[in-house]
Amino acid sequence: QVVLEDELQASDGKIFPVITYMGKSRGISYLNYQFDLNEISQAELFDLSLFQILLGMVKTEHYSYPDLTNAILSRTGGISSSLVYNQNKKYFNIRTKVLENQIEQGIDLIEEILLRSDFLNSKDRVYQLLYMIFSRFQMSLADNGMDIAKKRLASYFNDQGMFNEVTSGIIFYQNLKQLLQTWDQVGDDFIEKLQNMSNRIFKQNYFSLFYAGENDLYEKVKTPLLHSLETFPFSEKLVPAEIWNFDLINKKEAFIIPAEIQYNLSGYNLKNLISDWKFDGRIHVLRQILNTDYLWSQVRVRGGAYGAGFSIERNGNLFCSSYRDPQCNKTFQAYKNIPAYLRNLNIDSEEWTSYIIGTFAALDQPLSFPAEARRARIWYDQNIDSEQLQNERNQALNATLEDIKSFADMIEKALEPEYYCSLGSENKLKQDQALFKDLKVLE
Structure with missing residues (x-):
């Protein structure tokens, strides 16, 4: 089995890149939205990492958080996200899996989360979530020490290792601790950063799709996906992508x-x-x-x-x-x-x-x-x-x-x-x- 390149064309002529992996998926479509991180600076990687974790965990324009959770669990096989960085690419990935009769519902839920998450009116919940993330990291030190030490070591000699360290390693943990300690002073500014990040990442310009599933189901994804993408912002003039230059030191x-x-x-x-x-x-x-x-x-x-x-x-x-x-x-x-x-x-x-x-x-x-x-x-x-x-x-x-x-x-x-x-x-x-x-x- 190989990955094949494809594209989707919107009614206004815009082209969206797609790569597909076809096979027997037992009627399940696996949708992976990918958005290039061209507008995110190296200094914002900690904020980006928390934005990625918190997305889908706060209320949106049309859903309270409990209702959003119920909708995700009843209409999809789950929605999750991750950050990807290597020598060739850097992008935000959000994925779901849906049955044939849930394709439109799954696409609508991802659109709701990406475009209409309400961080501005979720400050108390965000603080509670941040404290939970910090506590879980702290409790995982003894059991998850291998992964933590590996990220730290790789950050001494490899850009990808430093990216992982800043977004999910010891540096992330220490920055999160500092954020919680100064929440009364910086909380409002941080919430605004989270809210603004959506507008800078989730644009038509930066979108591509990785689809895994069956050919006939892929055909049924195209129309609702293109309809959803029409609601995403489009920039006529894009900001040049910043080059991230990590300072690598053998800290031993x-x-x-x-x-x-x-x-x-x-x-x-x-x-x-x-x-x-x-x-x-x-x-x-x-x-x-x-x-x-x-x-x-x-x-x-x-x-x-x-x-x-x-x-x-x-x-x-x-x-x-x-x-x-x-x-x-x-x-x-x-x-x-x-x-x-x-x-x-x-x-x-x-x-x-x-x-x-x-x-x-x-x-x-x-x-x-x-x-x-x-x-x-x-x-x-x-x-x-x-x-x-x-x-x-x-x-x-x-x-x-x-x-x-x-x-x-x-x-x-x-x-x-x-x-x-x-x-x-x-x-x-x-x-x-x-x-x-x-x-x-x-x-």
């Missing part, structure tokens, strides 16, 4: 949280080392070997961690991580010893075959239709086609022991700058404080 931090275990992460972006670096299918095999042998034995079995992992993402981010780990310094030392392990690696044919089987078992996991569609959308954004994917599979299948050993130098160079981030207990982090440039309490 540790954060004390209310827990007796650690989340220890080290990593780097390989494109900072190798300008023409590209993802290689042999990385799948490398990851399988490190995760099921070296890190399992060194960090989980000997170190006592609940889990450990090695990954290299398509954007070049390399991560070594431990989960609910009683250690700190010993774990970082285990990461540093990965190159030596690879150089001395010796695997017989039977063991090698088991690694290849495990690699493809992970690659070929069955997916539901919506999961397939989401993956296809990500690959489309990253300009990954079926030929590239097949080439990577061939690389993994034909990988040799010498290929895996050859990754040692690259990993050694990536880990050499010691990009570290840990979340964990006060006693252990203070004991190993020499590893870090800064030790802070996260509260």
